[in-house]
Amino acid sequence: MNSRRQIIFLTTSFIIIAILTGxxxxxxxxxxxxxxxxxxxxxxxxxxxxxxxxxxxxxxxKFLETKQEDSNFENINKYLERNRKRINALYVYTLLLDNSDVAKVMAAATPEDTGSFTIGLPCTVPPKQVQQAKEGRVYYTDIIKDASHGVYLSVGVPLYNDSGKQLGVLAIDIDASKLESISEEVINSNKVIFTIDILFAIILLLVFFTLRKWHKNSVKQELHESEFVYMSEMSKVMSSIKSSRHDLMNHFQVLHGLLTLKKYDRAADYLKELAAESRALELSLRINNPVVLILFQSKWELAQSKNIELHFDTEPEEYSRIESMDLVKILSNLLDNAIEATEAYSGERARKILVTAKTEGSQYVFTVYNPAVLTSKQQKCLFHKDGYTSKENPDALRGHGLMIIRRTVNKYHGEIQFKYENEVVSIQITL
Structure with a gap:
């Protein structure tokens, strides 16, 4: 279905480009x-x-008074003929204007292969240009295609005597058969430019399509990572609930046994110990972001179920500059790695994890400390190789988690600092 849509999109785009180019x-x-x-x-x-x-x-x-082919007519024609040859025009002629929309040819210099004309012959100049001439204005026509005179362009200017009286129009007809070829030559000379325009439009289309596909894949990747974090956290919450339920049943059984034996003082002490343990996280945790607070609580429960001490040193900060889901991606994966490493740790250090969340100027700094034993290779590859994990039986999700941390930190142009000293791993995230 997506392939079909892409084909339709590309086809439609190319058709639009072709239409616009045409x-x-x-x-x-x-x-x-x-x-x-x-x-x-x-x-x-x-x-x-x-x-x-x-x-x-x-x-x-004098010629206009007689309108005859006399000496005056001959002298005018000779003058027009000299100028016709000089400028290489088709016709050079004079027009008489009357009350009609049609001008009459009075004297004309014509090519030798053209037959003689009658004085007062109606001219093909359009009525619009005739009206312009009557108003004493110059004119020029569009290209006129005539069966007897060919393809030509006509121009005319008012003809005045010495006293300023308009005697008519002096007109010139120019061969326009080459104008179309001139336009074609201009188009041909610009073919390279048109080709570049088409290629540029196609490149823009491909860039748009590529960016659109990249954005779609990016959103898909973000959604996949969010789903991964969500499912992972839900799985851990469910495991924590099951573990807490199991522990709670054990506590109930102990209390039931103490009450059955009527050891009421011992039962009261046991309840006090349970109450103190349930308040341990609340007393150590100070944070205003509810999403991070819930995340820390769930991880604390998970650590407790594995007999690991998890302590938080935080500030009352909302971390509003970072999207909550991105915070969850970073912190949940960091804590999961720390809990797994501490659970697998068999050295002399206490099974204890410390999480600090501080604000330094305009930056947020998150640091996780936990015990672990890492080889030189593991130290080198951690956070530098996609899918890498330090566990003996690699879990693809853990390696994927480290990759998510790195990509999310890069999104905010942040930094990751990794240190390993005296069997203590510290990972600091600065955003």
Missing amino acids: AKLALSYYSTEKATQTTLAKQYIAIANTIAKGLDTDTYE
């Missing part, structure tokens, strides 16, 4: 084409202004 290519093509058109149009508008200023407006006005 949209970017289309937008780049369109914007490049538009930018090329605008640049070309502005260039030819400047040229058209120069031609308009050089036109003999007196001769042109």
Whole structure:
């Protein structure tokens, strides 16, 4: 199921990347084409202004009065033809504006292979640009595709006489068949950039997927460790309860026997001893974190059941900067190791464990002291080798516990200090 979801996720992501990349290519093509058109149009508008200023407006006005192919017409056409060849344009011509939305061609310089035209021939300039010309503004069209004139771009500027009267428009048609190839050349020149963009997007996707998987595994590992600690502690609590129940039954039997024998004073002394023993932990323990308090109590019960003295030297601290589950992971594994080592210890030292929990500045310092006999190899490998245990019959859970301690301490950028001297092990955790 997870594999199927991953495939769907990757497929969907690649489709989205393909769509976005395609949209970017289309937008780049369109914007490049538009930018090329605008640049070309502005260039030819400047040229058209120069031609308009050089036109003999007196001769042109005389031609407009007759609208005949006379000498005035010939002189205007010759001037337009010279400029057409100079700028290598398709057409250079003048337009007459009237009350309609259609401009009329009055004089025109055309290529040699183009047939003659009639004076007053309707022009293909769109109505929008015709209106701009009537308002005395320059204009340029989008690419026009015409069956007889081909693919071209048209620009126009107002044509005025010396007194400032608008006589019409001087227009230029430019071959636009190469504009598309220019846009394609720009796109081709940017293929490397587009390829890098695609690879970058794919890399981002893979990084996101990897981080997501790493986070998922990290959370899973945290959950596994929490479950391990929880199950381990529950198992120890149940064992402690069974042991306490067994001890309690023994105490009841002793009391029953003393009462049956009517040794009431001895029974009272026995009850006092039981009460003093039950208060031993309460008198030695001072801590404000309820989770750690319960943990210490359960470990104290476990140690008592194994005839091990467990003493606590603590401060009234809540340890709020550390997550409670992380504290349990560290302290429970430390105490379990100490209890197991002390239980297996057969030397001359007392079977006693000391736990200190102090605050030094902004740091928490936890230290566990217990008797043990370790070889040089065991001292070297402890806390430095995953799954390592000093027990003769290795228990994978204990080695796993040491690994959990190390990983949890690293999570808070803490330190682990291990010392072994005169058959006493001390492990100090600074967080």
